[in-house]
Amino acid sequence: MRPTLRKVVLIALLGRDQPRRKRRSVWVQRWLKSRKQAGEFHRLIQELRLFGEEFRSYFRLDRSQFDHLLQMVGARITRMDTNYRESISPVERLAFCLRFLATGDSYRTIGFSFRVGRSTVAGIVPSVAQAIWDCLVGENMPVPKEEDWRAITAEFLERWNFPNCLGSIDGKHVVIQAPPCSGSQFYNYKGTYSVVLLVVVDAIYCFRVVDVGAYGKGSDGVIFRNCLWPDTSGWHPGYSTICITPWG
Incomplete structure (x- = not known):
């Protein structure tokens, strides 16, 4: 058997045992379409806004802190609508991330609660967390001088x-x-x-x-x-002792 023909046969044999990816029958699952009617953000969280202590227990932030954080990161986490679907609002994206940080629940659990896909939560949480870090690090944890x-x-x-x-x-x-x-x-x-x-x-x-x-x-x-900590005046990465004494 010629080399080219052997390759064709080998590819055919290997491909025979590979499971075929199931073609998606619907663009969005039916239960996800009711996110704005039955999702946790649009029902429970809106009710919790009327009860300050419960809102704080849910997010580990009170309402004013939540709104202030949204004002700071909102522009960074806003996404554009497309011809195919409406984007998830920045306030809802922030809610996904804060709920994950407050509870440590899995992406799948949060997805079911808010009626979005697991992969959607997996994409939103890291990006929002990065936006929060970028906005707050300079104010709350500046590089010491x-x-x-x-x-x-x-x-x-x-x-x-x-x-x-x-x-x-x-x-x-x-x-x-x-x-x-x-x-x-x-x-x-x-x-x-x-x-x-x-x-x-x-x-x-x-x-x-x-x-x-x-x-x-x-x-x-x-x-x-x-580590990648900055080498500022009086600070020398490379020491591995508990107490650093650069001034003698």
Whole structure:
């Protein structure tokens, strides 16, 4: 059998065992079409707006905080309508993300509650979370300057009688399901798979610098050495001790 013919036969044999993707029979599932009539955002959340404490329990934000956050990120998370479908409004997209952050529910669970597809939630939550970070990081967690580090050092000395200390460093392992083809990169000493949240806090436990997403296999010292924190005046990534003393 000639080489070309062998390739044709091989492709035909391999393709015979491959399951064919089922052709979508409808553009939108019938139960999703009633999102505005029966979805959680358009029913329950609108009722909760009348009850402040319950609204706060649902989102971990009160109504004024929610509206203020929406005003800040709304332009970034707005999407255009198309000829095929109407886009999900920015306030609803923010609700998806905040509900996910408040509960840790799966995308599938949130999708059922709000009557949207799981893949829709999976696309909205990361993009809205990134928009929130971009809008708030400069105001709520700015890169400390030299005078900030000196103030932190003075407070460590006053409150804890600990001199020449810029911050306390520790890591938190966030358990995940091992991504495909990741080997042992995310496997940690606790016997689980995780990504690491590494933070530096000041004398009153406020986060000052954050690094998130490192492989679970790394120690705090290794993650600190390899992190992308900015090299500002008085701050030198590469130290792996708990107390950093750049001024001697």
